[in-house]
Amino acid sequence: MGNIASEEIRHSREIDSIIKKDKKNFEQTISTILLGAQNAGKSTFMKQIKLFSDHQLTDEEIKELKWTMYENVLSSVQPIADAVLKNKQLVDKIGSNMALTIEAISIQTMENLSQLDQDKLSRFGEIVQLFLNDKFIKEFYSTTSLVLPDYAVYMVSRMPMLIFQKSFVPTINDWVNVRKPTSGVQEFTLNTADMKLKVIDVGGQKSERKKWIHHFDKVFIITFISAISTYDQEVSEEDELPRNAIKRDLEILKEVLDNPFLKRKPLILFLNKSDIFKLKIQVVPLEKHFPEYQGKTLDYSDGIKFVKKLFLDLVSKIDAELDVFPHITHATDVKQTKNVIQSTITAIRNINLQANGLIT
Numbered sequence: 291m292g293n294i295a296s297e298e299i300r301h302s303r304e305i306d307s308i309i310k311k312d313k314k315n316f317e318q319t320i321s322t323i324l325l326g327a328q329n330a331g332k333s334t335f336m337k338q339i340k341l342f343s344d345h346q347l348t349d350e351e352i353k354e355l356k357w358t359m360y361e362n363v364l365s366s367v368q369p370i371a372d373a374v375l376k377n378k379q380l381v382d383k384i385g386s387n388m389a390l391t392i393e394a395i396s397i398q399t400m401e402n403l404s405q406l407d408q409d410k411l412s413r414f415g416e417i418v419q420l421f422l423n424d425k426f427i428k429e430f431y432s433t434t435s436l437v438l439p440d441y442a443v444y445m446v447s448r449m450p451m452l453i454f455q456k457s458f459v460p461t462i463n464d465w466v467n468v469r470k471p472t473s474g475v476q477e478f479t480l481n482t483a484d485m486k487l488k489v490i491d492v493g494g495q496k497s498e499r500k501k502w503i504h505h506f507d508k509v510f511i512i513t514f515i516s517a518i519s520t521y522d523q524e525v526s527e528e529d530e531l532p533r534n535a536i537k538r539d540l541e542i543l544k545e546v547l548d549n550p551f552l553k554r555k556p557l558i559l560f561l562n563k564s565d566i567f568k569l570k571i572q573v574v575p576l577e578k579h580f581p582e583y584q585g586k587t588l589d590y591s592d593g594i595k596f597v598k599k600l601f602l603d604l605v606s607k608i609d610a611e612l613d614v615f616p617h618i619t620h621a622t623d624v625k626q627t628k629n630v631i632q633s634t635i636t637a638i639r640n641i642n643l644q645a646n647g648l649i650t
């Protein structure tokens with residue numbers, strides 16, 4: 291009898307100690323840093339993480355968002371306007387009035403826009419809309435090989451006339467689709483039922499990447515993002531020679547994994563912009579940029595498998611034992627990304643429990 295009682299007490303003490311250890315564990319803040327080249331989608335993930343925790347846009351954010359959208363519209367339409375102005379045949383076709391309109395768009399600056407009163411700003415929106423509605427220009431930009439920013443299609447679809455109006459209130463979709471390069475660092479802590487997840491967002495431009503190391507000692511898990519839709523792009527940063535954007539991402543990832551602070555840190559890998567990849571792979575063969583590709587030509591699923599393998603092979607070459615959690619993502623899709631965030635949180639929780647010896 292006495293033996294059974296002492297056994298029960300011992301067992302109950304063991305459970306108490308696990309709960310206590312667990313509680314301490316859950317009170318911990320776990321940090322991850324979003325890494326990747328510029329334009330990969332890091333800040334978009336940060337926004338999605340905020341939305342995951344029911345973030346509402348503040349007045350300040352809405353105001354800033356409007357101006358970022360104006361900037362994005364301008365930098366989407368200006369390359370088209372400049373290209374039209376260089377095309378003499380097209381200028382003859384569209385007529386002198388429209389040519390003047392296009393010149394007004396071509397020379398516009400954000401500084402100038404910021405000094406306009408609301409009426410003039412709306413008038414500018416109308417001009418942009420006239421330009422976009424012109425049938426010759428529509429035909430031109432739907433067939434041209436001009437490389438426009440990723441957000442151009444979205445911004446053009448958002449009816450500049452509408453977004454330059456006083457009454458315009460940006461939406462959550464606008465928020466996740468705008469482009470504003472990050473400089474410096476932004477942190478956000480997501481409170482889940484049983485842990486705090488601190489997410490650190492940094493800039494991906496080469497000059498910003500030099501600052502990443504300052505945060506590495508706080509990081510528990512690495513999140514690396516690559517825009518896989520860039521498989522056909524040559525990029526040249528600062529004074530470097532141009533190189534394929536995916537190969538550049540692989541080199542950045544290699545540097546990250548080789549960093550002594552990040553040795554053995556688990557890796558979440560977001561192969562992002564899968565929506566653009568899906569459209570592009572139907573017309574731009576992967577083998578044109580990666581001659582070693584042996585999958586079916588113009589095939590989404592083989593293409594994804596190949597790109598994923600490039601990243602996983604690199605990781606296992608550096609550390610065959612490393613925990614890697616790859617996801618194919620479309621970060622501007624709120625619903626899909628919510629699921630990705632949920633499964634990432636579960637993975638991080640499990641890694642943390644394992645690290646604390648609470649599960650094997």
Ligand SMILES: Nc1nc2c(ncn2[C@@H]2O[C@H](COP(=O)(O)OP(=O)(O)OP(=O)(O)O)[C@@H](O)[C@H]2O)c(=O)[nH]1
Nearest residue numbers: 329330331332333334467468469472494563620621
């Ligand atoms: N179509 C599409 N656009 C995306 C996706 N993810 C991000 N974007 C867009 O790509 C642009 C760049 O995204 P950001 O999140 O600002 O990129 P970033 O990695 O933070 O860039 P830096 O701050 O310069 O390092 C934005 O306009 C996003 O809306 C995606 O999966 N699909």
Ligand SMILES: [Mg+2]
Nearest residue numbers: 332333471472
């Ligand atoms: Mg950013």
